[in-house]
Amino acid sequence: MANRASAEYELFTADDLRLRFESRSDQPAPDREFGDHLLNPDIVQLMEREGAREAAVLVPIVDRRDGASVILTQRTQSLRKHSGQIAFPGGSVDKTDPSPEDAALREAHEEISLAPEEVKILGRLPRYLTTTGFRITPVVGIVRPGFELEANPAEVADIFETPLSFLMTEANHVRASKVWGGVERHFYEMPYGERYIWGVTAGILRTLYERYYA
Template identity: 70%
Template sequence: MQAAALPADGQENDAPEYGDHRLNAGLVTKMERSAAREAAVLVPVVDRDEGATVILTTRTRALRKHSGQVAFPGGAVDPADASPEAAAMREAFEEIALDPAYVTPVGRLPRYLTTTGFRITPIVAIVAPGFTSKPNPAEVDDVFEVPLGFLMDAANHRREAREFEGLLRHYYAMPFGERLIWGVTAGILRTLYERYYA
């Protein structure tokens, strides 16, 4: 991945929003986009000699929403956060103790609009090897890495569907061993693929 291809830190991203509506126009058009809550996630790419990997988490099953799902570190942008980058870095530290000293944000992907009312800014960052991670048990059960090459191979992207509040919802899924990366997380990874790898 070339950092120059991504919008620089602090720049507004004027690209059309990606999101659940791309596969589910009828499901999402009813949502008021102006009322969507701002959120940010870190897309942490580890610069390993044997090949780049992406850090992902498994959300704890005790959470009320999205429990047990594979996710990026991230969450709502707080008023005290100076930028989406600051929010994503803060959340990554809170969720998995990822030391910001190892993390260099290199740009933003297009905002991702969700059916649950969030407008997520994905922050792509390079993570230097040598970091340690420790899941916050209140939020995260597990931290793991997936090869970037696997995630950016379209052969590993499946389109699936399931019923959601009485409507059939379509989404991307990326099975990885016993784990299933799907929904918003897979959608953001698919955005990265479509923008820079397709």
């Protein structure tokens, strides 16, 4: 899919993002949860919050000299949920995980071989509710260059990076909709070249934008 959004965007660095997090360290995350329901208030099945499964994803920001980038994955077609979609490394929070941060780091190591010691955690974004029954805690971390990644073929078909500056430019956030099961569902999409970033992943990126870049 060709990129439909603007190619003009400001350069952002990992240090810039770190300063943005530090400048808001005294401000707790919003009480309201972000999620699919904000664009689709009529979707009733979005949850009983008590029934949602706790999950965590790592939002890995690579500290590149020519501007920060975000590590994303393309999920395999064989997965039961969100197959073939672009996603952050992550998954369910297990009972053995001390925190969402530990879960996100564990999943990133399992899925793309990103070692936990390569990641410096900045903090969390507000939790994100999905129509597929998950309450996701996005954990933002800085990754220094020099790491080596390897996709777990059972879960990940591809690993790639997208410029943070592109993703944090509002002109590149497209509101779209599609009919599923006779119901029109609205979502964000951020097409980047042949990469179609949309749905939950785009929603979490939009949350990062609204909280730190808007």
